[in-house]
Amino acid sequence: MAKVKMTIEAPAAHPDVLDVRDALEQVKDLFELLSEESDSETLAWNLTAASTNSPLTVEAEAVSLRPDIEVRGLATRRISEARRLFDTSGTTWERSAINGWSPKRRRVAVRLLKRNRQSVGRTRVEFLNFDGGDLVITPSNATGYLRRLDDNTLSPDYLIGDRSRVEFGSLEGEFIEVGADRGHPAFRILERKSREPVWCRVREALMDEFSNSLSIDDIWKQKRVRVRGEIQFAANGKIKKVFATAISHVAPRRMSIGEITDKDFTGGQDILDYLDKLREGELG
Known part of the structure; x- marks a missing residue:
């Protein structure tokens, strides 16, 4: 079964304070990112474990809301789709990776990433029983991921207007x-x-x-x-x-006259002739 473990650390500005509202909103947005609106009647992410201290750690597994439907393949597909946004294995990134996302899912991703730049620290997501590897979002790399989501379906102000x-x-x-x-x-x-x-x-x-x-x-x-x-x-x-x-x-570097002297500055002309031509505008 598809399982996910999420760890949210406090921001570097306040390493001992993890605001419970920001942390829980981060959890909520991650699991919204791992599903689409069309999944609401079949797929759910069931909470299986949670920590009671900082950093906050939450574990969940994909379960079916209908006994006649197996959701393992659907959950794996949603994980793969979400991971494509954060894929750094190639030299280029294809915008088509998220072309199929709904506007709501894109907005969820923006919220999660903006929160990672401002009110929470490093966010680590471990996809258990999945070959794609872990995902680590930091305040610095979140900005690059946000640029990938820059699209006409989103408000142009989220990156351009707000540069925080x-x-x-x-x-x-x-x-x-x-x-x-x-x-x-x-x-x-x-x-x-x-x-x-x-x-x-x-x-x-x-x-x-x-x-x-x-x-x-x-x-x-x-x-x-x-x-x-x-x-x-x-x-x-x-x-x-x-x-x-x-x-x-920072110690200022001391330069010698020899380092800035240019013997060919006047092009071989006498210095007085050079200055006269410079005043008359005859150089150049």
């Missing part, structure tokens, strides 16, 4: 302030690319480590630092906040 997302990585900036972000210990940097201030929140367990890495001199001199952790983006695509896990100084 969570990524794990690093950014650089100038250290400008130490303080609190909504009551949590934090520091602020002037982000190198956008030149906008960004709050970087620090978990209490890492406060001593960060205190030893930074000094008040770093603020006065606005030294450049590299911050690594969970980067949250707002709906407009701008960096909203960073949940920092590591910080390091």
Whole structure:
């Protein structure tokens, strides 16, 4: 019989807090994804086990609602259809993989993936008695899966209008302030690319480590630092906040005159003649 085991972890921003509403909605959407509206009178996913702590673990098996119908083949087909959305085995992905999905099923997939980017952490799905292997959805790869669902049957705003997302990585900036972000210990940097201030929140367990890495001199001199952790983006695509896990100084590279000298810059012309022609607009 087709069996599925689902494990939902807390988000990296709050590793000790898994909101029960988000977790249960994630479970509900997964099993809606593993069925179509036409299956409602024959196929059901029967709950067989569930954990009572975090991470939340749920197990279910496919059962027939009618004694005269065997649903093993149908359940296996629904699993295969759902897995095609997450298939990364090939170099290309065929949109035809989900062409047969109903609009409702597509919307369910969007909800599940968007929740994985925002309010729940890693979601692991084990398809027992199935050769396709496990499925792991993370905040970072959920964005790529969402792009696969970008279709005229869905609202164009779910990706284009709302660019909020969570990524794990690093950014650089100038250290400008130490303080609190909504009551949590934090520091602020002037982000190198956008030149906008960004709050970087620090978990209490890492406060001593960060205190030893930074000094008040770093603020006065606005030294450049590299911050690594969970980067949250707002709906407009701008960096909203960073949940920092590591910080390091970025030492500016000192260049010698020899590294930037170009002996052929004037093309063999005398420097004074070159400057005269440059002023007259005769170069080029």
